[in-house]
Amino acid sequence: MKRIFELTSSDIMNMKGRELVETIRESEGRTVMAETIVTFPTPIYGVSNPELAAAFGADLITLNFFDFQKPFIFGIDDMDANISKGPEEIIKLAEKATKNSQDADYIRNLKEIVGRFIGVNIEPVPEGMEYVEGRKLSRENLEKIKFYGFDYVMITGNPNTGVNADTIVSGIEMCRKVLGDDIMIIAGKMHGAGSGNIYDPQLLKNFVKAGADCVLIPAPGTVPGIDLSTAKKMIDVVHEAGALALTAIGTSQEGSQKSVIENIAVQSKMAGSDIQHIGDAGYAAGIATPENIMALSIAIRGVRHTYRRMAYSIKK
Template identity: 40%
Template sequence: MSRRVLNLTGRELASMGAKDFKEAVKASEGRVVAAEVVVTASPLVDGVSNVEIASRFGADVLILNMYDVLNPAVAGVPSEYASIRGIAEFTGRFIGNNLEPVDEGLIPEGRRLTKVSVIRSMELGSRLVVVTGNPGLGVTWGRIAAGVREAVDVAGGRALVFGGKMHSGGLRVEKMYELPLIEEVLAAGADGVLVPAPFTVPGATPEAVESVVSLASRYDALVMCTIGTSQEGSQREVVRSIALHSKACGCDIHHIGDSGYSMGVAVPENILELSLAVRGVRHTYKRISMSSLR
């Protein structure tokens, strides 16, 4: 029987292989929390990095946004821990990074999804490559599917590959929950798909999210429900409602974005609220209190 993420120590989270982690997520029955962090943003609190804050408020998984794999650095983290493997050791968490399937010249090459950036992500220790787009870049489902296919080919099972959207990204010609488009991503070999959580974008009904969960199950893929529209800075009651509806829809991983008081990390109390909503005090306090020496 697979171990659950709920029972993993920080050392285990920091070192577990991609395939085993996927099984551990499945075994956790919708009780895994992921926090996204903009690595270029100044720390919310002086003397401690945003990746540390996200970890200590309940995240099991950290997704590094705007992480340049050709020039690795994370604001507030000592340079000797700047690799993705180093961040895993530094925080005791399962670490991944975003790569964006956009045209050359729009963003730094170390953030753009290419064969080189995926290879470099693997060299730096990434175990989760998330193919997605930041606001204003107009990333389509087709580009995401193509990016997933390339990432899967390069990663070769060494990292999980997720693909999807947290928001429209400035593109209004595609429906967010268009199942044939999402199926292209799954058919490309994605280990998981990400879609906006209920109530986070126009049309984000629980029924729409449930339809994606049903589709993903046919591909043995995970579903990450995302809060990526600055509601990570909303009242705790809003975050709690989103979390519970996501869990009811069948989401495997509950994601909270990086826009809190400013761009960088969610309001820390809302990471905690999300964790409490989907798994209660027992597993939340275990995650935030466990010694790094275990």
């Protein structure tokens, strides 16, 4: 089996969830995930944030703020718009999002463009919490995940969503029932999200028991109290339960100097992380400082495998 940084675009297009899990496991802690917000204008005109993340070395790209009812990706769906022409151009963008919701090839086309695994954040917000319906973890939205052909789903909480351990467990169970085994399920919390962090080893076991293929935790140095020792203990629990572990940089440190990213990356690897995630807040929310995506990759797998991944942007 190929390691993840050896996969070509055609390999990625044809791989299923179980194969993806095993490929990551075989890669020995050298998998990079970049999270990108798709609803913000991009820092580089004419280039979407997923494309930019792929160009700087990400293997997996997670779409944040993706609305299943009105899907829209800046840098791709807005390229024919000219706002200076007036309000009718805004209407065209709204119409485009509505049209995208019925396009079964929408995400598959994005995969063709970036040549990477594409996943999506979906949030198990508590009952009664006001939140965008298209971003909630619901049966309707999970069916859309299958409809669009996402490779994986990440169950977590953005700040102030009220997401907690109980809603995450319920969300995992629903995901597994609806999605089956062809889509990898990642679950956990990378920061407080307004309702505290998860440190209890039993909660991590509960995530795996509910059906998570991979459990995410904060990377060492990203939230108070998570150091190398604590992260290693948490990751050991996840591995013993039979799942992969993901360490996340979700506290805006993705916009820090390169040395901070490198330090977090090496500590995460020492702790046993299988996937290293870098968040979406660089100069402005939307994508990490692109050079930091590359710095993370080089820190955990060197320039050889980083440049290989960066070069595998075309279909082979």
